[in-house]
Amino acid sequence: MTSASFFDISGLAYLLAMVVYIFYLALRKNTLGIIATTVTIFGFVSQSIAFIMRWADSYYLWTGSSPESQFLTSLLRSAPLRNLYESLVFFVWCLILIHLIIEFRYKIRTLGAFITPVAALTLAFIDLSGTSKEIQPLIPALQSNWLLFHVLFSFLGYSAFGVSFGAGVAHLVMLTETKDEKPYIFWSIVVGVFLIILVAMGIDYLSIAGASTEELIKNHFLKSTFRSSSDGVAAVSYIAGIIAIYLIWRYGLGLKKILCSFSISADMLDEITYKSIAIGFPLFSLGGLIFGAIWANQAWGKYWGWDPKETWSLITWLVYALYLHARFMAGWRGKKVAILAVVGFVTVIFTYLGVNLLLSGLHSYGSG
Amino acid sequence: MKDKKESEDIKPENASPQSSSASEAVSEDKKKTTIIDAIWNFLASVKLAIWTIAAIALTSIIGTIIQQDTEPANNIKFLAKLFGDGAAPTVYNIFLKLGFMNMYQSWWFVSLLILLCINLTVCSIDRFPKTWKLVKLPLRPMQDNALRALPIKKEMTVKSSLSVVKDEISNSMSSLRYKAFTSSGDNHLQLYSEKGRYTRLGFYVVHVSLLLIFIGAIVGARFGFRGFLNLPEGAFSDVAFIGEGKKIPLDFIVKCNWYNTEYYVESDTPQKFQSELVIIDGGREVMKKVIEVNSPLTYKGITFYQSSYGMLPNSAGEFVLKVAGRGSEGKISRLRFGDTFEIPGTNTKGTIIDFSPALGRDPQTGKLFTYADTMINPAVAVQFNENGKDTLKGWILKRYPQTGNMPDGSKIEFLDYWGVEYTGLQVSRDPGVGLIYLASIIMAAGLYMTFFMSHKKVWVKISEEKGAVRIIAGGSASKNKLSLERDLDKILAKASHSIEGRSKK
Ligand code: HEM
Numbered sequence: 001m002t003s004a005s006f007f008d009i010s011g012l013a014y015l016l017a018m019v020v021y022i023f024y025l026a027l028r029k030n031t032l033g034i035i036a037t038t039v040t041i042f043g044f045v046s047q048s049i050a051f052i053m054r055w056a057d058s059y060y061l062w063t064g065s066s067p068e069s070q071f072l073t074s075l076l077r078s079a080p081l082r083n084l085y086e087s088l089v090f091f092v093w094c095l096i097l098i099h100l101i102i103e104f105r106y107k108i109r110t111l112g113a114f115i116t117p118v119a120a121l122t123l124a125f126i127d128l129s130g131t132s133k134e135i136q137p138l139i140p141a142l143q144s145n146w147l148l149f150h151v152l153f154s155f156l157g158y159s160a161f162g163v164s165f166g167a168g169v170a171h172l173v174m175l176t177e178t179k180d181e182k183p184y185i186f187w188s189i190v191v192g193v194f195l196i197i198l199v200a201m202g203i204d205y206l207s208i209a210g211a212s213t214e215e216l217i218k219n220h221f222l223k224s225t226f227r228s229s230s231d232g233v234a235a236v237s238y239i240a241g242i243i244a245i246y247l248i249w250r251y252g253l254g255l256k257k258i259l260c261s262f263s264i265s266a267d268m269l270d271e272i273t274y275k276s277i278a279i280g281f282p283l284f285s286l287g288g289l290i291f292g293a294i295w296a297n298q299a300w301g302k303y304w305g306w307d308p309k310e311t312w313s314l315i316t317w318l319v320y321a322l323y324l325h326a327r328f329m330a331g332w333r334g335k336k337v338a339i340l341a342v343v344g345f346v347t348v349i350f351t352y353l354g355v356n357l358l359l360s361g362l363h364s365y366g367s368g
Numbered sequence: 369m370k371d372k373k374e375s376e377d378i379k380p381e382n383a384s385p386q387s388s389s390a391s392e393a394v395s396e397d398k399k400k401t402t403i404i405d406a407i408w409n410f411l412a413s414v415k416l417a418i419w420t421i422a423a424i425a426l427t428s429i430i431g432t433i434i435q436q437d438t439e440p441a442n443n444i445k446f447l448a449k450l451f452g453d454g455a456a457p458t459v460y461n462i463f464l465k466l467g468f469m470n471m472y473q474s475w476w477f478v479s480l481l482i483l484l485c486i487n488l489t490v491c492s493i494d495r496f497p498k499t500w501k502l503v504k505l506p507l508r509p510m511q512d513n514a515l516r517a518l519p520i521k522k523e524m525t526v527k528s529s530l531s532v533v534k535d536e537i538s539n540s541m542s543s544l545r546y547k548a549f550t551s552s553g554d555n556h557l558q559l560y561s562e563k564g565r566y567t568r569l570g571f572y573v574v575h576v577s578l579l580l581i582f583i584g585a586i587v588g589a590r591f592g593f594r595g596f597l598n599l600p601e602g603a604f605s606d607v608a609f610i611g612e613g614k615k616i617p618l619d620f621i622v623k624c625n626w627y628n629t630e631y632y633v634e635s636d637t638p639q640k641f642q643s644e645l646v647i648i649d650g651g652r653e654v655m656k657k658v659i660e661v662n663s664p665l666t667y668k669g670i671t672f673y674q675s676s677y678g679m680l681p682n683s684a685g686e687f688v689l690k691v692a693g694r695g696s697e698g699k700i701s702r703l704r705f706g707d708t709f710e711i712p713g714t715n716t717k718g719t720i721i722d723f724s725p726a727l728g729r730d731p732q733t734g735k736l737f738t739y740a741d742t743m744i745n746p747a748v749a750v751q752f753n754e755n756g757k758d759t760l761k762g763w764i765l766k767r768y769p770q771t772g773n774m775p776d777g778s779k780i781e782f783l784d785y786w787g788v789e790y791t792g793l794q795v796s797r798d799p800g801v802g803l804i805y806l807a808s809i810i811m812a813a814g815l816y817m818t819f820f821m822s823h824k825k826v827w828v829k830i831s832e833e834k835g836a837v838r839i840i841a842g843g844s845a846s847k848n849k850l851s852l853e854r855d856l857d858k859i860l861a862k863a864s865h866s867i868e869g870r871s872k873k
Contacts, residue, residue, distance in 0.1 A: 008494050050464035064633070065632050065633050066639070092552075136637075137418070137635065137637045137639065138639075139637060139638060139639075140638060140639065140641050140661035140662070141638055141661050141662070142661065143640075143660075143661070144662040144664055146662075147662075173633045192535065200509055200714040202474065262757060273781070278847075279819070281819065282812075282815035282816065282819050282820070285811065285812075286815070286816055288809040290507075290811065290812065293804070293806075294805070295662075297801065298662050298663070298676065299661055299662050299673070300673060300794065301594065301664065301671055301673040301675075301794050302594070302796075303797045303798075303801065303804060304585070306431060306472045308431075308434065310430060311428050311429075311431060311432045314425075314428060315425045315428050317425060318421050318422075318425040318428075319425060321421055322418060322421050322422060322425070323420055325417055325421070326418060328414055329415065329418065330416060355432070
């Protein structure tokens with residue numbers, strides 16, 4: 001079997017695990033919980049195999065074109081962390097790893113219902129966006145150990161932030177009491193927008209089948225729905241989107257009932273949110289900002305240039321710095337900081353995807 | 369001032385009896401407030417930090433949407449999409465006034481950054497005495513009821529004597545590097561210790577590193593420069609350029625021996641951009657290095673980065689060929705267009721008749737053509753001639769050496785078309801980089817201290833009750849309660865293990 005088939009297996013496993021976790025959340029049958037965990041572990045193992053196989057493949061590719069390169073250098077240059085596809089896959093891998101650690105250490109399974117969707121959504125994004133899965137040769141600017149550590153640490157940080165996002169949303173769901181509270185409206189919109197974008201990308205994918213998948217997201221992102229050239233289609237999309245958000249808002253309190261019936265407390269979710277940010281923040285500071293700056297300085301003689309990618313990672317970092325300081329402020333516990341944790345991860349997504357996919361469409365920024 | 373008190377009850381782990389004295393100190397200095405105090409308190413508050421950081425984060429977004437430092441036309445075109453053609457120039461002018469076209473250097477953005485620094489400095493000075501007091505506070509034994517109220521507690525009863533238990537607990541504490549102090553009463557005593565009290569200063573370390581980064585950036589902007597230099601192969605220069613025609617002297621000479629792009633096998637994806645640079649200082653060659661994209665050359669604080677390359681217009685260079693007769697070592701020849709070379713050991717001569725920087729074959733017609741004007745796939749056409757008669761004519765490709773294998777076993781390799789390319793160097797000096805790197809290390813250390821270490825305190829009360837010894841161990845930690853809990857478990861497990869061992873003897 002190839003690394004791609006192991007990867008597909010892991011994707012299906014996470015999707016299945018997501019469904020089982022959600023049923024576990026709703027029905028509270030212990031057997032379901034055990035099944036969900038087993039399926040997740042199975043997916044994790046198979047993704048690990050896929051990861052190692054891909055590494056081996058690109059190792060042979062690299063040594064094929066640079067026979068003089070030393071073993072360690074070749075190993076580092078061929079680490080499968082070199083493009084959008086590979087880094088997203090690695091993100092999912094870390095996310096599941098952290099989730100499993102939390103599940104075994106804190107003995108809470110419920111969080112799985114919030115984290116496996118993030119993993120499954122990312123994998124769905126990879127497939128729907130047609131992100132290139134080819135092993136690509138490494139262009140000169142990317143041949144740097146600093147870059148490798150930059151990506152590695154950033155994504156470790158991102159996955160910790162992903163966990164804080166899951167816990168933060170769960171925390172908000174638990175804390176909000178009524179439908180007219182701002183935090184309630186906030187989380188129903190965030191969850192709604194996430195789902196809508198994913199569905200819209202699915203529609204892009206189905207309607208522009210045959211277009212080169214590489215180009216799909218750059219040129220056709222939401223073009224068959226919200227950004228359609230036909231005003232009618234666009235209008236219908238917006239109406240459908242608003243209805244979907246309305247429905248989530250209308251029935252979202254049900255989720256709170258389910259969550260409250262479990263033996264997790266809001267404090268525990270708050271602690272998980274904080275703990276994962278406390279792990280993610282130093283990793284991201286070191287990897288995202290420091291290693292990134294060192295790499296940029298070696299490659300271009302400029303450790304900071306305010307380019308959109310750099311600026312957005314600074315914004316992400318500042319939002320999490322805000323979160324850390326906000327916890328010391330009177331009245332800023334609970335909902336307000338949970339909102340910051342959620343906003344933080346939205347900026348993470350924007351830093352990683354939005355800058356390349358949306359801002360680069362505005363002008364001619366390269367894919368930095 | 370609210371937030372200062374808050375920070376203590378937010379972290380219940382901190383609420384050991386000793387912290388209370390520090391919070392009292394906080395409320396004392398609140399008694400009289402003059403205007404200067406008010407300003408000071410404003411500049412020291414975390415609330416200001418929150419609003420400043422939020423403002424920096426939000427305004428930064430503008431500069432990622434509006435293209436920075438670019439031709440006005442680009443942004444007017446972009447604004448026309450948002451505001452319509454009519455309004456675009458007006459909007460552009462308003463945005464220009466607001467500094468949005470170069471916003472990270474605009475007065476208001478720089479002011480926000482400076483405000484953050486002042487906030488950080490004042491806040492640190494303001495808090496330092498209190499934090500220091502907290503750090504320096506001597507550890508005291510714990511009252512019974514306070515011990516009961518500790519967030520983390522373990523209890524155990526063993527059959528042994530007070531002095532044996534005391535020795536063993538104290539041993540196992542020191543094996544975990546808790547230096548134990550003792551206080552004793554009748555029938556009971558207490559061992560107490562702490563570890564990592566300086567980790568409470570971790571966030572200061574982080575904040576200091578931030579200030580250093582700002583200083584480093586200012587030093588770089590003030591005393592450094594960023595220029596460029598395009599050097600043709602074989603050329604040299606003792607200046608670099610900043611902006612349009614502005615020169616900056618280098619006080620040594622830099623020479624480019626050659627420039628080369630290497631491609632991946634069978635693809636036009638570049639694998640390496642390389643130039644060989646030589647530094648000549650005081651008339652002597654002092655340094656020679658092949659630079660690549662991630663591997664620059666630094667001499668006397670000035671760094672040369674490989675940043676671009678290109679072809680010189682209408683230049684004639686030298687074809688570097690390696691010509692080898694059958695079974696013999698090759699010899700390098702440097703030839704001009706139209707020059708002729710001999711293949712040793714044969715009567716064959718070759719003449720250079722054509723050159724293409726990027727030779728491709730049309731997949732449909734099979735015709736050869738030049739598909740780019742940079743040297744992606746350089747090829748030289750050679751007309752061969754044996755005993756005065758034209759024989760073969762063929763293209764030899766630099767990236768495909770087998771194209772130079774002749775039917776009679778001789779080999780001609782096309783090594784380079786030298787002198788037609790230039791290397792584009794970025795030349796810069798940034799005396800602030802050292803400071804930035806130092807600050808990065810300090811920040812990493814500070815973050816580690818803040819998030820992965822904690823100030824842990826433990827108290828172990830040992831009391832004799834009816835022939836048995838009761839042990840109550842409790843502790844508090846500024847962070848990471850789990851690790852404290854594990855420490856307590858280890859202390860007790862180790863002690864009880866050796867107590868059992870002793871009583872068996
Ligand atoms: C981007 C800028 C900043 C960064 C990255 C930063 C970073 C940090 C970090 C990592 C912590 C430790 C948080 C924790 O223990 O969970 C911290 C704590 C703190 N920071 Fe900042 N900081 C920044 C700006 C500021 C500013 C401008 C102030 C000025 C008031 C400030 C005041 C504080 C205070 C009072 C604490 C809490 C100390 C305590 O534990 O009681 N910070 N900061």
